[in-house]
Amino acid sequence: MSIVKRNHEEQVFVNRESELEELERAFNSTKAGRGVTVFLEGEAGVGKTALFDHFSERLGPHGARILRGRCLYKDDVEPYMPFIDALEPKKTGPVMRDCLPVGLIGLRMEEEKEESPDIPVGLFNTKDADSRILDSGNVEQERERMFNSVRSSISNLAHSKPVVFFIDDLQWADRASLQLLHYIARHVRQAKVMLVCAFRPEELSLEEGEHGLLDIFRRMNEEKLSTTIRVNRMGRESISAIVQGMLEAEDIPDTFINKVYSESEGNPYFVVEVIKSLCEEGVIDPTSHVWSTMRDIEKLSLPGGLMDIVSRRVAKLDYKTKKILMHASAIGSHFEFKILQRALEMDEEELLDVLDQLIEMHLIIEEPSKDGEVFRFDHVQIRQVVYDGLSRSRARVMHKKIGELIEQECSDRLGEVVYILARHFHAGQIWEKGFKYSLMAGESAQSLFAFDEAQKYYLQSVECLERLGNDFSGGRNGVMQEKALLYLRLGELAYGSGRFLGAIEFHKSALELSKKLGDRGLEAEASCRIGLAKSQKGDYKDAEKDLDRALDIFTEENQHLSMALANRGLGYCHWRAGELDDALAHYAAAVESAQDAGDSHLLGTMYIDIGNVHNHRGDFENGLKYYNMAIEELEQVKDYSEIARAYNNIGDVHIQMEKWDTAIEYLDKSVQSAKKIH
Ligand SMILES: Nc1ncnc2c1ncn2[C@@H]1O[C@H](COP(=O)(O)OP(=O)(O)OP(=O)(O)O)[C@@H](O)[C@H]1O
Ligand SMILES: [Mg+2]
Incomplete structure (x- = not known):
């Protein structure tokens, strides 16, 4: 067994030789130009992140360029979060800027913004996935083009030295990221790029329906794109070494080690937290090095599970400190000092003192950032425990306030924070703003081909409208109008992703609302789309009825473009049904209307x-x-x-x-x- 003392005080790294060997084999293959994807699979706190940290430390800065992206727990589902996180130039510095084509990946530092305001900032340089792309059936092609530009940027980075791209906490990834990961994994096999993805298997069964990661994981395995390293619980010797390393003592009684080992069941995070907790309670005096200061070991009560131990540490904090942690957890996995301070309405110095104390207790850490003072939770579990411990009403009040503060702070760049604002205003039950920002987030996700996320936000927007009811500024009719438009968008998205049945359902909801509103234009639009989706499903006769109804209204209202689309749909139905003369007649009418529309x-x-x-x-x-x-x-x-x-x-x-x-x-x-x- 190896015990490696790490740089910072009490951290040691033990064991995991075979896992490290496997990672090194994968890296050697990558170095030789045959990139690989490795999954690190293991329960919460078992040591996946620590394993990767140690592996990357061993490679050293000269061996590889390390990129790290995290997925966040219950945070803003911003599409492609781990990629944006990893490739952000603020983090990677000038190296990244030199390697990446301008306009593609976040490529401009803040100061450059003024010099060349016309170059888009952001991860992806993409044509908007507007209605035209959704209708044209070119979605896959356009998405692939966008994915390919990200892939080639990562490959370009690997020209000078291999890239190791680590995505942590993949169980919380958005679907768009999983699709991009799958795409990149397919293409790294001829590049010096190694992908390492850590995830907790136990979280994959928590979701309703199939978890997106399960599907990607299975498909990647089938395509032989990836290998999996199972990071297992540790044996008694390893646990003993961690305890010794933390306490810098060797004469620790077996009874104590046995107790910690059996309670922890070999989970190192549990062990680390138990020791911290015992030190905080004064049961162990970490400075004395004299083991006899311990009380009766047999009577020592240890908490029952991982969450319990973290909860117990948090519960012991005084009210003021706890309140600060709660607000921080509502802001997110990362939190800016300025926002936290304003949310708490606290004196700067006083807050800094508490944050220092929390850092000392290893509950939070300060993040290096050029963006201001940013902190994050020391471990995902800590935020999870604190956030999940908030009562619903408290969470609501906090989110409302945080949303308002962020909206004020970022008033000149609202477009960059729409996902964050959508989350806070939705959770804060400020429905009008929740509606507004969820809609914007949906549009933004749609333009990035992140259709699942776009759908999520559009549905969230519908929910906000329903909650608003008569309070909506446009009144009851306004709510129905907006809802109908949202359902049309949702239908469009489903159609663009080939989910025709879903498209029909959404458009039917839009149709129903349009009838209630007496809005003929909307009614025709919805009918036309229902017809088009039905024709894609092969229900030609049924589709004809909807398209005919739409065509009548479009003709009444002289809408040339829409008439062309409805006639085209009818032409398609007849063609597929083998009625070629009818098909040509409809196409001829469609051509005439398209010419009128130019x-x-x-x-x-x-x-x-x-x-x-x-x-x-x-x-x-x-x-x-x-x-x-x-x-x-x-x-x-x-x-x-x-x-x-x-x-x-x-x-x-x-x-x-x-x-x-x-x-x-x-x-x-x-x-x-x-x-x-x-
Ligand atoms: N090999 C090891 N040697 C010493 N300590 C370890 C080792 N592995 C993990 N630990 C300790 O356990 C803690 C939890 O490990 P880590 O954060 O890597 O777990 P994880 O598997 O990434 O969990 P999660 O799924 O919650 O992210 C670490 O902070 C570290 O202190
Ligand atoms: Mg981890």
């Missing part, structure tokens, strides 16, 4: 549809005519992915005509167009 993109894509119908019929001449018309329109809007599709279909026609050379020529053009997509 929408080249829509026209171009519809010409492809029409070409397909002719092609289907064996009328190659007309097929080719429409594909060429499509290319002409699409060139104007530079939609290379659709242009590639048109060329591909021309190639296909030539294959059917057995004109092989021309087919190859057009398929090649299709490839050339696809290459222009960026």
